[in-house]
Amino acid sequence: xxxxxxxxxxxxxxxxxxxxxxxxxxxxxxxxxxxxxxxxxxxxxxxxxxxxxxxxxxxxxxxxxxxxxxxxxxxxxxxxxxxxxxxxxxxxxxxxxxxxxxxxxxxxxxxxxxx
Amino acid sequence: xxxxxxxxxxxxxxxxxxxxxxxxxxxxxxxxxxxxxxxxxxxxxxxxxxxxxxxxxxxxxxxxxxxxxxxxxxxxxxxxxxxxxxxxxxxxxxxxxxxxxxxxxxxxxxxxx
Numbered sequence: 673x674x675x676x677x678x679x680x681x682x683x684x685x686x687x688x689x690x691x692x693x694x695x696x697x698x699x700x701x702x703x704x705x706x707x708x709x710x711x712x713x714x715x716x717x718x719x720x721x722x723x724x725x726x727x728x729x730x731x732x733x734x735x736x737x738x739x740x741x742x743x744x745x746x747x748x749x750x751x752x753x754x755x756x757x758x759x760x761x762x763x764x765x766x767x768x769x770x771x772x773x774x775x776x777x778x779x780x781x782x783x784x785x786x787x
Numbered sequence: 788x789x790x791x792x793x794x795x796x797x798x799x800x801x802x803x804x805x806x807x808x809x810x811x812x813x814x815x816x817x818x819x820x821x822x823x824x825x826x827x828x829x830x831x832x833x834x835x836x837x838x839x840x841x842x843x844x845x846x847x848x849x850x851x852x853x854x855x856x857x858x859x860x861x862x863x864x865x866x867x868x869x870x871x872x873x874x875x876x877x878x879x880x881x882x883x884x885x886x887x888x889x890x891x892x893x894x895x896x897x898x899x900x
Contacts, residue, residue: 678830704886715892716831716875721885765830769886773879775821776888781830 675699676768678779686787687758693751693782695766702768705749706776707741710763722749756786790814793876793891801899806863808894810876813857820859822850823875825893831875835861866898 675698683691695705705722720741722728728741738760740752749768753760763783767776792811800806810820819838823831837843837850837859849862863870876891 706887716890718887721887763828763830772886773819774886775819775833775836776877776886777833778823778830 676702676766676777676779678766678782680782681780682783682785684785684787685756688755689786691753691756691784693753693764693766693784695749695751695768695779697747697768697777700768700770701746702749702770703746704769704772705743706767706769707739707749707751708765708767710765710781712763716765719751753784756784758786760784761786789891790880790889791876791878791891793874793894795892795894797895797897799897799899800866802866802868804866804898806866806870806896806898808861808863808874808876808896809858810860810891811858812878814878815854815857817878819879820850820852821877821888822848822861823877824870825873825875827872863896866896868898868900871896871898 677696679694707719708716710716718731719734720728720730722741722743724743724746730736743749763781765781767778769776790813822835824834825831835850837852840854843850847864851860873893873895875893877888880887880889
């Protein structure tokens, strides 16, 4: 089945650090990738939609200068949390799809802890 | 009314029973539906998808879609404690073919040994 690889799985770092998370589709070309955030016992929250070769579309309330997204190829999207603070600590999950009506396949997620 | 709606549960069933998870949707134009399973602390995992009216079976799982009544369900036969998780119903958002999904709030299933 479709495989999406997300790396790293866990990050612990000091406040003010920038953190980059990678998301790769391993066996299909992902025309669209998505970035979600999930706080404990809460629902998935879509942060942004990323299409290869174009600027990401951010959901309302998500700071684009804080969460930089780059979708450089059909198999790779990155999310950089810039100058991270403790309130950015969360579970970040990427997903990818090959076409609009196809299911999204999720990466394993990145647990980010900012001290 | 939420676009995709699920009962948050928890739904508790004994081991070996059939678990029935339900989802209703408001957009009559919705064509595809996906069921994801999410274990606590893990990311969602696709377990079933259905595009046509009727039933679709895969092992112990059966997805049912009724477009006239606007509901989609997931049946889990011979439920096991390892099936205990949150089950998310999802459908693509609108007709823009963006790939965005609308998720229900998820139903927590507890299978008791």
